[in-house]
Amino acid sequence: MIIREVNDSDKQIFNQAAGHPLQSFEWGEFRKATGVKVVRKGVFEGKKLITPIQVTIHRAPKLNWRIGYFPKGPMPDDNQLDALRQIGAENQCLMIKMEPNVGSKIDGLSPQAHAWKEIDGWLKSRGCRPGKPLFTKYTFQLDLKETEEKLLKKMHHKTRYNIRLAEKNGVKVVRDNSEANFNWFVKLLFEETLTRQGFYAHTPEYFKKLWLNLKPTGMVHLLRAEWQGQPLAIFMVLVFNNKIYYVFHKLIFF
8 A cells, every 4th residue: 555645637536436525626626716725645556546535724723733624534544544644744733633424324233333333442542532523423315216206205294295285386496507596595595594593604705616616517506496486495516426415505484
C-alpha cells in the first residue's frame, strides 16, 4: 500500500471509489470556491485506488493551528489513519474530525453494524476520541428500484392517504433547474424557514456558489411541488454514483 496526493488526472477513479457526494471531486472544487483549503490523498494498491480521502482545512479561532474535517469517508483502517496523520502534520492541524459513512440495517444485524461496534474501540485505542457530529448523524436509505405500489405499501397509512389526497387535488412535483427556480429556493429558504422559524443554514452566497459549481456537473437538482402554479415546497438533491441524496428543502404554508 502507498499513500500519495490525488491530482486532477485521478478525478475519475477518485469519484468511482468515493461513497458520498461530500467526498466527490466536484464537492471539493466547490469548497475551494468558498475559500476553504481542500486536501486529497489516496491509499493505493499499485495503480488501484483503495481509499479516497478528501479533507477540508479550517483555521481554529484565535490560534495558529487548523482543524481538518473528513466527512462521509469509508470505514476507518490503519492505512486511512496514516493518511490522515500525514494530512494533519502537513497542514498544522490540531485535530481532524472524522464522520465515516458507515451503513447498517435498522435491525442492527448487518455485517457493517457489527464491524462498527468493533471499530469504535479500535479507534479509541489509537488515540481517537468521540465528538459531536457536524453533518447529519443518520441518513435513511430507500431502495427506489421497487415498484411505486410496493413503496407506498411500506409507508404509514396516513402518509399514503396524504400522497393520494395531494394528487387528487392537483399537486404536482416537477424537476426545475432553472435560474428562476433556484432564486425561489433561496428566497423561500431565507425569508421563510430561517427568518420565521429560526433555523440555521449557510449564507445565500454559499448556496449560489454550490449551484454554480455543481449544476454543470449534473450533481445538483431542484424538485418543486406546486399547486395551481404556487410553489409549496422546493427540494435540493444531490445525485452521485446512482444515488439521490436529499440535502436541503424549503416549505411554505398557506
